[in-house]
Amino acid sequence: MGIAGYGVVGRRRRAVIDSHPGLITVAACDRNFADGDTRVDGLTAYTEVESMLASETLDVLFVCLTNDVAAAATIAGLQRGLHVFCEKPPGRDVADIRRVIEVEKAHPQLKLKYGFNHRYHESIRDALALLRSNELGRLINMRAVYGKSKIIDFRSPSHWRTKRAVAGGGILLDQGIHMLDLMRLFGGEFTQVQAIVSNDHWHHDVEDNAYVLMRSDQGVVALMHSTATEWRHRFRLEMSLERGSIVLGGILTSSKSYGAETITVSWKTEDDAGDPMERVTRYNLDSSWKEEVGEFAEAVLNGAPIFNGSSDDALKTMELVYRIYCADPQWKERWGLSENG
Numbered sequence: 001m002g003i004a005g006y007g008v009v010g011r012r013r014r015a016v017i018d019s020h021p022g023l024i025t026v027a028a029c030d031r032n033f034a035d036g037d038t039r040v041d042g043l044t045a046y047t048e049v050e051s052m053l054a055s056e057t058l059d060v061l062f063v064c065l066t067n068d069v070a071a072a073a074t075i076a077g078l079q080r081g082l083h084v085f086c087e088k089p090p091g092r093d094v095a096d097i098r099r100v101i102e103v104e105k106a107h108p109q110l111k112l113k114y115g116f117n118h119r120y121h122e123s124i125r126d127a128l129a130l131l132r133s134n135e136l137g138r139l140i141n142m143r144a145v146y147g148k149s150k151i152i153d154f155r156s157p158s159h160w161r162t163k164r165a166v167a168g169g170g171i172l173l174d175q176g177i178h179m180l181d182l183m184r185l186f187g188g189e190f191t192q193v194q195a196i197v198s199n200d201h202w203h204h205d206v207e208d209n210a211y212v213l214m215r216s217d218q219g220v221v222a223l224m225h226s227t228a229t230e231w232r233h234r235f236r237l238e239m240s241l242e243r244g245s246i247v248l249g250g251i252l253t254s255s256k257s258y259g260a261e262t263i264t265v266s267w268k269t270e271d272d273a274g275d276p277m278e279r280v281t282r283y284n285l286d287s288s289w290k291e292e293v294g295e296f297a298e299a300v301l302n303g304a305p306i307f308n309g310s311s312d313d314a315l316k317t318m319e320l321v322y323r324i325y326c327a328d329p330q331w332k333e334r335w336g337l338s339e340n341g
Helices: 008-019 049-053 067-079 094-105 122-133 171-187 288-302 311-327 329-335
Strands: 002-004 027-029 043-046 060-063 083-087 112-115 139-147 190-198 209-216 221-227 234-241 244-249 261-267 277-283
Touching (some): 002 008, 008 060, 008 288, 027 049, 043 049, 060 067, 094 311, 112 288, 112 311, 122 244, 122 261, 139 171, 171 209, 171 221, 171 311, 190 311, 190 329, 311 329
Parallel strands (some): 060 083, 083 112
Antiparallel strands (some): 139 234, 190 209, 209 221
């Protein structure tokens, strides 16, 4: 297995990959490797993806690159006959993921998976199981905030995440995409979208705030605020159902800065006087990265389907991101955007 992009995420993926009994990392490429380096952390080192892909030792590629080159590396891996795992987002725009899917169709024997890691958190899985049990009835609406005080480092005009040509978008595409993926998972496909998108605080050429109102094909109404001006890292998703509510608060990450990961479930009764019985569960371990790689390994080694993070999931979530961008006419005109990317 080879890893394209051996930064913070690539190194973390490597640790999880090598803990799996059926997987082993043998090579990595990164443009920041020193010229002449042939070994890094015990791996064969390359500075170019193409050179690494020419190796006869690879059968799987992990793509942990910047958004502008992620789709091209994914396509190159598939064309080389490799199974591919690519971090989110799948590229800078909708057109990127559509190009990948065309190549994927030409190689049906290969597995392609995208890293929508939040689906593997225990609180998310428990919330989905409760929704599907129908114990609380039909989902009515959702309210969500996902925010931070900066994009790494949003205060710096030189960081690639602040540059439209490289990143394709800002806080919505970088972080809010996780919340949109979960909202799709819980509420269906969103067919009506209204939005205000702005870069009024940090003044980069990518958004630092997106305010979104949506209705899904199942009639679920959703409000979402994706923000780089929250000042305290925050993850919160509230869901109201016919017979109660589910609130997801906090999420376990490597930075530990989003607070405790919890799920609060409330049951509506006739005599609760607006203060229903509720149960709070706190989660102390994050096994999401291990579970995610494990599902991919099962697909590669034993032919299992991709249940989460398929190319279809990636396409639909990217389409929703661009529907939001284009729902603000000023933002759409300013950057010459279209829903087709």
